[in-house]
Structure formats: structure tokens, C-alpha cells
Amino acid sequence: SEIRDSGKLPWGLLPALETPSGILSESSAILRYIGNMTYLNPNDEWSAAKIDECLDAISDMTHILTDTFRIDDIDEKIAAREALVAPGGKLSNCYDTFCDKLENSKTGWIAETEGPSIADIKLFSDCFGLVSGNYDGIDVSLLEGRDTLLDFHTRMSEIPEILSRYSDMQDDPIRWIYRPDAFSK
Numbered sequence: 001s002e003i004r005d006s007g008k009l010p011w012g013l014l015p016a017l018e019t020p021s022g023i024l025s026e027s028s029a030i031l032r033y034i035g036n037m038t039y040l041n042p043n044d045e046w047s048a049a050k051i052d053e054c055l056d057a058i059s060d061m062t063h064i065l066t067d068t069f070r071i072d073d074i075d076e077k078i079a080a081r082e083a084l085v086a087p088g089g090k091l092s093n094c095y096d097t098f099c100d101k102l103e104n105s106k107t108g109w110i111a112e113t114e115g116p117s118i119a120d121i122k123l124f125s126d127c128f129g130l131v132s133g134n135y136d137g138i139d140v141s142l143l144e145g146r147d148t149l150l151d152f153h154t155r156m157s158e159i160p161e162i163l164s165r166y167s168d169m170q171d172d173p174i175r176w177i178y179r180p181d182a183f184s185k
Helices: 027-036 045-063 066-070 074-085 090-104 118-129 147-157 160-166
Strands: 016-019 022-025
Touching (some): 016 027, 022 027, 027 045, 027 118, 045 118, 066 074, 074 090, 090 118, 090 147, 118 147, 147 160
16 A cells, blocks of 8 residues: 555554554554544543553453464364364353353443453454455354354444444445344354
8 A cells, every 4th residue: 555655654564543643553552543523432541441441451462462473383273263162162162251251241241341442352253254265274253152252242243333334345345244134044
């Protein structure tokens, strides 16, 4: 892309957001920046800290896959990922933890905020992005028995701004998972 080739990226990587103040990179920094400009990031310090806690936990989950990206042999890569998503596997355990956090939340949101926060956006994006079919060895079976996450998906996908963006993406190979009916049986 033009911005990637320009040498202007702060860390030389995407994603990046061009703002009036300059270019911002790193997905969590972009998420926090946008969250601060919207209703998705509360002003009180405790809620902001709980949101940061959740963002870090969600990032820890996605980093579990890092070593699998270095595996060249496709069968070995699939086997490594299948071990991570099998019951008792590290990724499977993360999904269980997120289910527990949502089940025990007094508000139903991951950071116990009054409404959805940037932590919920990241959980929605990352948890369901992993089962999109774009990661060899990981599929929607990771959601089996995790009705709490599926209920969370429904609530998130029905937020008007999310619904208007993704409702027509049935055939999109990546973003279909953000549709309200993505996991309907």
C-alpha cells in the first residue's frame, strides 16, 4: 500500500490510522484512540483500567497462535493449532475464561461497563475472527458448548453501527462472522 511504502508508519507495520495529529499504529492503540472519541471508553479510571485488563487478556489469547505462524509444514501447523483448540488446550481454555467472565459480569459486558466498550469490540473481533476459517486448524467448532460467547456475539452484532456495517457481508470470506446470523443453526 501507499502508506506502507512511504516509510511513514511508526513501526513499519499495519494497521495504521492517519489522524490530524499524525499516523497511529498498533491495533490496541488505534482502538483506545477511537474509544476515547466515542462512548466506548469511559472516563473513570477504574473502568478504563478494567478495559485495559481485558484488552491485555484478549491480546494474550491471540499471541498463543504466534508460534504456529512459523511452522512451514501445513499438516504440522494444523496439528499444532488443533492441540490449542482441543478441550484443555491453551486457546480453548481462553475461550472458557471469556465465557466465565461474561457469565459473571453484572452488566453482561466483558469489563463490566454499563454498555459495550472497546474491550467488547476487541473480544468480538478476535474471538470470532479466529473461527472464521482463515486459520488452518481452527474453525467454528471452537464455539461448541460456549453459548455465552454466542449470546455475546448476537448482542454485539446487533449494535446498530456494527449491524449496518456487516449485515450484507454474507459471502465475505473474512467478515461474515460479524453478521447477526453468522452462527445461527
